[in-house]
Amino acid sequence: MSRDEARAAAERAARSSYGKLVALIARADGDLASAEDALGGAFEEALRRWPETGVPENPEGWLLTVARNRRRDMWKSAAARTSAPLEDDSARFDPLADHDPYAIGDTRLELLFVCAHPAIEESARTPLMLQTVLGFEAADIARAYAMPAATMAQRLVRAKRRIKQARIPFAVPDRRAMPSRLPPVLEAIYGCEAILWREGDGEAQYLAVTLAALLGDEAEAWGLAALTTLTLSRRRATGFVPLEDQDPGDWDATLIDEGEAYLRRARPDGPPGRFQLEAAIQAVHCDRRRTGVTDWAALETLYAALLTVAPSLGARVAAATVRGRIDGPEAGLAALPAEAESFQPYWAARADLLARAGRDTGDAYERAASLADDPLVAAFLRARA
Secondary structure, eight states: OOHHHHHHHHHHHHHHHHHHHHHHHHTTTOOHHHHHHHHHHHHHHHHHHHHHHOOOSOHHHHHHHHHHHHHHHHHHSSSOOSOOOOOTTTTTOOTTTTOOTTSTTOHHHHHHHHTTOTTSOHHHHHHHIIIIITOOOHHHHHHHHTSOHHHHHHHHHHHHHHHHHHTOOOSOOOTTTHHHHHHHHHHHHHHHHHHHGGGTOOHHHHHHHHHHHHHSSOHHHHHHHHHHHHHHTTOOSSSOOOGGGSOGGGSOHHHHHHHHHHHHHOOOSSSOOHHHHHHHHHHHHHTHHHHSSOOHHHHHHHHHHHHHHOOOHHHHHHHHHHHHHHHOHHHHHHHSOGGGTTOHHHHHHHHHHHHHTTOOOTTHHHHHHHHOSSHHHHHHHHHHO
């Protein structure tokens, strides 16, 4: 087996099972940092061994055995050993066999709620979930939060130290405590969607739907399930095409129907929440598959509600682009928030509105391209320029 094939197998295992494996390794003592170190060492050993021995029948079992052996050696010795013997049946042992991902005891959801523990600093809860449970690098999380990578890394280190020192148990909290811990869990799943949406990865959608089914009648959870499902319905295999230029015939009608069904289940007792409103916005866009047109007036109403509930820069920029479609590009330009000039979507929206107004776009497209973290988006914007 080639090194590239072994690396590809290791990457698949990391993407599908990283969070589960960390949870199982750390369950004994709550030391997330040590668990991640042990699992990282197991992956390194896999890259050394698998090109010679081949990928084992159960890669996750192999990785868990090596990682646990490494931690066992750390407990027995003051210095961690660089290798650990494998038991003869380790490649056939399946450590995840009794962890049904569709059951209430989903290991990732357990760990998400653990990371929402009140003893953990509030600002670190969602980033901790994104790194430890969902396997994202600190740099990816920092970009999602628009902050320096070093700042985010320090925040994560402090949170892991707190978990170890406080010996926070690895267990789903009592159902009565889950609502108070739910907001950062929803934010983590939303963050997963934001990081992976261009890849058409269904991880966030699976977690959102599983969580909504677990909670039963939580409106915002069903709103997030609808949002992730409707977004996934418009996934593209290659390239970047703006939403308005996409052919609705290419969208997944089954996923659209599924997302709309989830949105109908999101019936709040009071005003709709952020995720319900964002899902409704996506539903309006997806309805173009049926009608052939975009209902800009409905979008304006929904964005007005969203700005009342969650007045983020992204929502304000999006609302300005909608205003530009209803009242003309000059009105859209006037509605753009001036304080968003370091925000990539601001420059993309400004360039588009200037072009629609027949005005010189100046360096707006280039500014948008330089701030884009996706090379496909950057190339598209430079081509528009």
